[in-house]
Amino acid sequence: MTNEENIQLLKENIIQGRRDENDEGLEEGMLGQPGAKELTEAAIQAGITPGTIILEGLTAGMNVVGEKYEAKEYFIPDMLASAEATGLAMEILEPHLAKAGVSSKGKVVVATVKGDLHDIGKNIVSLLLKGAGYEVIDLGNDIPPERIVEVVRQENPDFLGLSALLTTTMKMMGETINSLREAGLRDRVKVLVGGAAVSQDFADEIGADGYGTDGFHAVRLVEELRE
Amino acid sequence: MIEHCKPMVRTLAPNSINIEKSEVARYLGYGKDGNPSAQISSLIDSQISEAYRLIEPSYFCVMKEVENVEAFRISLRGSNSVFSSNIIARRIFSKCSKAAIFLTTIGPRLEERVSQLMDGGEILKGAILDAVGNEAVEKVACWLEASIKETAAASGADVSLRYSPGYCDWDIKEQKVLFSALDGDLHGVELTEDCLMMPRKSISGIIGIGFDSSITLSPCLFCNKTDCPSRRL
Numbered sequence: 001m002t003n004e005e006n007i008q009l010l011k012e013n014i015i016q017g018r019r020d021e022n023d024e025g026l027e028e029g030m031l032g033q034p035g036a037k038e039l040t041e042a043a044i045q046a047g048i049t050p051g052t053i054i055l056e057g058l059t060a061g062m063n064v065v066g067e068k069y070e071a072k073e074y075f076i077p078d079m080l081a082s083a084e085a086t087g088l089a090m091e092i093l094e095p096h097l098a099k100a101g102v103s104s105k106g107k108v109v110v111a112t113v114k115g116d117l118h119d120i121g122k123n124i125v126s127l128l129l130k131g132a133g134y135e136v137i138d139l140g141n142d143i144p145p146e147r148i149v150e151v152v153r154q155e156n157p158d159f160l161g162l163s164a165l166l167t168t169t170m171k172m173m174g175e176t177i178n179s180l181r182e183a184g185l186r187d188r189v190k191v192l193v194g195g196a197a198v199s200q201d202f203a204d205e206i207g208a209d210g211y212g213t214d215g216f217h218a219v220r221l222v223e224e225l226r227e
Numbered sequence: 228m229i230e231h232c233k234p235m236v237r238t239l240a241p242n243s244i245n246i247e248k249s250e251v252a253r254y255l256g257y258g259k260d261g262n263p264s265a266q267i268s269s270l271i272d273s274q275i276s277e278a279y280r281l282i283e284p285s286y287f288c289v290m291k292e293v294e295n296v297e298a299f300r301i302s303l304r305g306s307n308s309v310f311s312s313n314i315i316a317r318r319i320f321s322k323c324s325k326a327a328i329f330l331t332t333i334g335p336r337l338e339e340r341v342s343q344l345m346d347g348g349e350i351l352k353g354a355i356l357d358a359v360g361n362e363a364v365e366k367v368a369c370w371l372e373a374s375i376k377e378t379a380a381a382s383g384a385d386v387s388l389r390y391s392p393g394y395c396d397w398d399i400k401e402q403k404v405l406f407s408a409l410d411g412d413l414h415g416v417e418l419t420e421d422c423l424m425m426p427r428k429s430i431s432g433i434i435g436i437g438f439d440s441s442i443t444l445s446p447c448l449f450c451n452k453t454d455c456p457s458r459r460l
C-alpha cells in the first residue's frame with residue numbers, strides 16, 4: 001500500500017464510519033478489512049506526518065460526511081459512526097501530535113445550562129468538534145453559571161458552547177453570558193449557543209457570538225470565528 | 228378499570244409495550260426520505276433488545292371531576308388543582324366532565340446505561356439506546372391513553388388527546404400542580420427545582436373525558452402557528 005493509498009483508504013473508512021476491522025461499514029465485503037484504527041496505525045508506521053493524516057484522512061473524510069448529512073443522504077447515526085471512527089484515530093495519534101509539534105486547533109468548553117437535562121444534542125456537538133481537531137472539555141448537563149465562569153477562568157478556552165432545549169432554561173444562557181461579563185471574562189471567549197428552544201434572534205438578544213442548528217453547523221461556526 | 232378519585236399505580240411487564248423500530252428511526256432523524264443502513268439497522272435491533280432488559284414501565288393516574296373552566300383556568304374538584312392554558316381550557320376542558328391526570332415512566336435503568344455508553348465514548352450506541360427509550364416511554368403513555376379510552380367508551384364517553392405541561396401555552400412550571408394532584412408514591416419519579424422529571428424518560432399530562440365528540444379534535448386545528456414543531460393534525 002502506498003502512502004497515498006493508505007490516506008485515501010483512511011478517508012474512505014471515516015466516511016463509512018468503520019472504527020476497526022470488526023465493523024461492517026456501509027458496503028458489502030468490508031468486514032475484516034482494515035478500519036480507521038488499523039489504517040491510522042499503518043500510516044504512523046509508514047512515517048506519514050500526523051498533520052497529513054489528520055488533514056487529508058480524517059478532516060477530509062468528515063467534510064464529505066458533513067456534505068452527505070446536509071444532502072440528507074446521511075443521518076444522525078451515520079454521522080455519529082464517522083465521528084466515533086475519527087475520535088478513535090485521534091486517540092491513536094495523540095501521543096504523536098506533541099512530538100510532531102502539532103497543536104490542537106483550539107479549546108472548546110461545552111455545557112448544557114442549569115435546569116436542563118437534555119444532553120444528546122450537546123454530546124453530538126462535542127463529538128463533532130473533537131473530530132474536527134479541537135480539544136473539547138464537556139462539563140455535562142445542569143451546569144450553573146458560576147461553574148462555567150470558574151472553568152473559563154481556569155482553562156482559558158477559545159470557545160464556549162451552551163445548549164438548552166427548554167424555553168424555561170434558555171434564559172440561563174443569557175445569565176451565563178452576564179456572569180462572564182461581570183467576572184471580566186466575556187472578551188476572552190467566544191460564546192456559541194444551540195438547542196431546540198434557541199434561535200438566531202435569541203442569540204443576538206443575549207449577545208452570543210453565534211447560533212448553530214446542528215453539530216456540523218457548530219464546527220463551521222467555530223472555524224469561521226477562529227479566523 | 229380506572230376508578231374515580233382513587234389514584235392508580237401500576238407496573239407493566241416490559242413486553243406489554245411494543246417498541247416500534249420505525250418510530251425509533253424517526254427519533255434518530257430518519258424521515259420519509261431515508262432508511263437506516265444495514266449496520267445502523269442491526270444496531271437499532273440490538274438496542275431494542277437491550278431496552279427490554281432495562282425498562283420498568285409504570286404509570287400513575289388519578290381521575291378528577293372538572294369543577295369549573297374559564298379562559299386560562301381549569302379547576303378540578305378536590306385538592307387545589309388549577310391548570311392554566313387558554314387553548315386547552317377553551318377548546319377541550321370546557322366540554323369535559325372528568326380529567327385523568329397521569330405520569331408514565333420507564334424508570335432510571337435505561338438512561339443510566341445511556342450515560343455509561345456516552346462516558347465510554349460509545350456515542351452512537353448511546354444515542355440509539357436513548358432514542359429507543361424515548362419511543363418506550365411514549366408507548367407507555369399510549370398504553371395508558373388506550374386504557375382510559377376503553378374505560379370511557381364503556382360508558383359512552385369520548386376522550387381528548389394527551390396534553391403535557393411545557394407544550395403549547397401550558398407553562399412547564401405547572402408540573403408542580405400536576406405532581407401534587409397525583410400525590411403519592413410515584414415510584415421514585417421526582418421533580419427537579421426547574422420542573423423536569425427524574426428519571427428523565429418520563430411523561431406527565433392530562434386527558435379530558437366527556438360526552439361531546441369535539442373534545443377528540445386537536446386544538447391545533449384552530450391555531451395559526453403553522454410552523455409549530457409539535458403541531459398535531
Ligand code: B12
Nearest residue numbers: 121161163166167194195196212214393423424427430431
Ligand atoms: C425526545 C424528547 C423527549 C423525550 C426524552 C427527553 C429526555 N430528556 O431524554 C421524552 C419523551 C421523555 C420527553 C419528555 C418531556 N418533554 Co420533551 N422533547 C423531546 C424532543 C422531541 C426531542 C429532543 C431531542 O432529543 N432531540 C435530538 C437532539 C439530537 O437534538 P438537539 O438536542 O436539538 O441538538 C441538536 C441541535 O439543537 C444543535 N445543538 C444542541 N445544542 C447545541 C449547542 C451549541 C453550542 C450548538 C452550536 C448547537 C447545538 O445540535 C444538536 C445536534 O444536531 C423535543 C422537541 C424538539 N424538537 O427538540 C421535546 C421537548 C424538548 N420536550 C418538551 C417537553 C415539554 C417535555 C415534557 C416536560 C413533557 C411532559 N410534561 O411530560 C417532558 C419532560 C421530561 C422530563 N424528564 O422532565 C418541550 C419543551 C418545551 C419548553 N417549554 O421548553 C419540547 C421542546 C417539545 C415542544 N416543542 O414543546 N421529551
